[in-house]
Amino acid sequence: MSGYTLTVTRPPRQRLDLSPLLPEHLSGMTAEDLAALPLACGNRQLRVDEVFEIASTDGEALVIRNQGARLDFLGSGMTGGELVLEGDAGAYAGLAMSGGKLTIRGQAGPFAGAAMQGGILEIAGNAGDWLGGGLPGERRGMTGGLILLRGDAGRRAADRQRRGVILIEGNAGDFLGARMVAGTTIVLGETVGRYPGFAMKRGTLLLRHATGQMLPGFADAGRQELGFLRLLNRFLAPHSPKYAADAPHFTALRRFVGDAAAGGKGEILAAGD
Amino acid sequence: MIIKGVAIEDTFAEAFGMRATRLIVTADTPEWAETAGRSLTGFATSVIACGCEAAIERRLAPQETPDGRPGITILIFAINSKELQKQLQLRVGQCVLTTVGSACFSGLEAAEQLKLGGQLRYFGDGFQIAKKIGERRYWRIPVMDGEFLCEDQVGMTRGVGGGNFLIIGRNTLTVRKAAERAIAAMSKIPNVIMPFPGGVARSGSKIGSKYKGLPASTNDAYCPTLKAETATKLPAEAGSVLEFVIDGLTADDISAAMRAGIAAACDAEAAGDVLQITAGNYGGKVGQFKFHLRELMA
Numbered sequence: 411m412s413g414y415t416l417t418v419t420r421p422p423r424q425r426l427d428l429s430p431l432l433p434e435h436l437s438g439m440t441a442e443d444l445a446a447l448p449l450a451c452g453n454r455q456l457r458v459d460e461v462f463e464i465a466s467t468d469g470e471a472l473v474i475r476n477q478g479a480r481l482d483f484l485g486s487g488m489t490g491g492e493l494v495l496e497g498d499a500g501a502y503a504g505l506a507m508s509g510g511k512l513t514i515r516g517q518a519g520p521f522a523g524a525a526m527q528g529g530i531l532e533i534a535g536n537a538g539d540w541l542g543g544g545l546p547g548e549r550r551g552m553t554g555g556l557i558l559l560r561g562d563a564g565r566r567a568a569d570r571q572r573r574g575v576i577l578i579e580g581n582a583g584d585f586l587g588a589r590m591v592a593g594t595t596i597v598l599g600e601t602v603g604r605y606p607g608f609a610m611k612r613g614t615l616l617l618r619h620a621t622g623q624m625l626p627g628f629a630d631a632g633r634q635e636l637g638f639l640r641l642l643n644r645f646l647a648p649h650s651p652k653y654a655a656d657a658p659h660f661t662a663l664r665r666f667v668g669d670a671a672a673g674g675k676g677e678i679l680a681a682g683d
Numbered sequence: 684m685i686i687k688g689v690a691i692e693d694t695f696a697e698a699f700g701m702r703a704t705r706l707i708v709t710a711d712t713p714e715w716a717e718t719a720g721r722s723l724t725g726f727a728t729s730v731i732a733c734g735c736e737a738a739i740e741r742r743l744a745p746q747e748t749p750d751g752r753p754g755i756t757i758l759i760f761a762i763n764s765k766e767l768q769k770q771l772q773l774r775v776g777q778c779v780l781t782t783v784g785s786a787c788f789s790g791l792e793a794a795e796q797l798k799l800g801g802q803l804r805y806f807g808d809g810f811q812i813a814k815k816i817g818e819r820r821y822w823r824i825p826v827m828d829g830e831f832l833c834e835d836q837v838g839m840t841r842g843v844g845g846g847n848f849l850i851i852g853r854n855t856l857t858v859r860k861a862a863e864r865a866i867a868a869m870s871k872i873p874n875v876i877m878p879f880p881g882g883v884a885r886s887g888s889k890i891g892s893k894y895k896g897l898p899a900s901t902n903d904a905y906c907p908t909l910k911a912e913t914a915t916k917l918p919a920e921a922g923s924v925l926e927f928v929i930d931g932l933t934a935d936d937i938s939a940a941m942r943a944g945i946a947a948a949c950d951a952e953a954a955g956d957v958l959q960i961t962a963g964n965y966g967g968k969v970g971q972f973k974f975h976l977r978e979l980m981a
Contacts, residue, residue, distance in 0.1 A: 594814065612812070614812075634830075635829055636829070636830055637786050637830055637832040638816070640750040640752070641749060641816050641832075642814075642816055644749070644750075645816045
């Protein structure tokens with residue numbers, strides 16, 4: 411398959427739903443078919459070529475260049491292939507994606523990687539609230555895959571996370587890992603907002619620096635050397651030079667267990683002093 | 684066929700299909716990894732009475748192991764997957780879980796899987812934690828020196844057990860020396876183990892016994908002290924015989940090991956002292972695999 415580059419030339423005034431533009435759907439599709447593909451925009455539908463200029467490329471990836479458009483549901487439900495957004499994404503980027511690689515070379519809005527099941531979501535800038543979280547009313551957030559956030563996360567990142575790994579290279583907002591059930595979320599930045607691990611049942615929050623304002627439902631279990639971090643270090647180092655540089659600090663971590671209000675089998679591992 | 688003065692008998696080793704798995708055991712130091720491995724592979728010389736055949740396959744440098752610590756690989760062979768599952772669980776549970784600072788991983792990519800951490804996790808009494816990192820799932824089981832880290836499943840493959848050959852020589856010293864050379868050579872071959880003590884068996888057995896209920900007894904045809912009272916298969920000048928049993932992940936691995944072992948046993952040092960190389964079989968009707976000595980050494 412040859413890839414396509416779609417460049418926003420006529421940004422619509424309403425938000426645009428990009429969920430039909432998945433690399434696996436586009437394989438074998440002609441440029442004409444692609445141009446005629448309908449995209450939901452507010453209460454109407456627009457053809458792809460009403461918004462984008464389409465160019466074929468030799469590469470395999472689908473590249474979208476955005477300037478000025480509000481592109482929601484980028485890579486939503488994606489199962490394979492590679493999708494790159496040059497510019498900012500709106501809400502729900504990588505929603506429930508289960509495979510492939512989605513790269514956002516800009517900022518991402520709320521619910522990026524929400525209900526994600528697999529694959530890799532990389533965001534070069536910051537992400538909004540509910541990174542890797544669950545949709546409102548859903549019982550589960552992220553259940554698999556890897557989120558690499560180079561910037562800062564908003565509030566409620568890793569909400570109801572069930573499995574998978576979220577690496578936040580920057581800071582995290584309030585209620586990090588709230589209601590978490592399992593999985594691993596790491597924050598390398600200097601600050602974490604209030605109440606990390608609120609009502610978490612199980613799972614791991616690994617914090618390079620501050621723990622933020624801790625809930626009373628967490629108890630200090632002292633400094634521990636944990637063998638699984640060697641596996642995590644090996645897994646994440648190729649994805650994140652910043653993580654690789656910080657990994658030597660992930661020995662003798664302070665282990666806080668909680669939240670006692672929700673069973674108390676979760677852990678916050680803190681590398682800071 | 685004669686190699687450096689040693690007669691290679693026109694016979695074959697007969698081997699059997701078995702189920703096999705490979706573990707990687709790591710620890711803080713190479714010594715502790717080795718200790719775990721020795722413990723796990725203790726009393727695992729023969730499926731006749733041990734439930735499995737197991738041995739340390741090789742030592743791993745830190746950069747070769749999943750967690751970057753020194754380690755070893757262990758191969759375990761059993762007659763069926765149920766027995767292998769049972770032995771794996773018992774042995775890792777009693778010997779690796781208990782070893783200072785150890786961790787245990789799958790060392791074999793295979794379609795079929797055995798449960799490991801998935802069973803041992805119950806030792807954690809509810810405090811165990813599952814961690815999925817990449818595509819692999821691990822268990823963190825709290826123990827008194829921290830956590831025992833153990834992979835959820837390990838790969839299982841169809842291996843081959845019972846490849847063998849015998850060195851017949853003039854006396855115990857020369858045969859033991861030849862055996863040591865053979866073991867040193869075979870230890871370098873990947874995917875095989877020699878499960879007997881030091882890799883060598885001195886008490887080769889035949890099927891059955893004059894005593895009721897005993898499934899195996901001494902292989903009197905190869906006992907030098909019995910030359911005058913049994914139908915001996917030994918030449919008159921033979922004073923000692925040692926046997927090697929080789930289990931491998933594939934028949935080719937066993938062939939490679941037998942070739943290396945026989946060549947090392949028959950080197951220049953052996954001249955005049957090692958008389959003959961032969962192999963054990965059951966007439967060729969029982970095992971699925973045959974290793975003809977002369978074909979191997981041709």
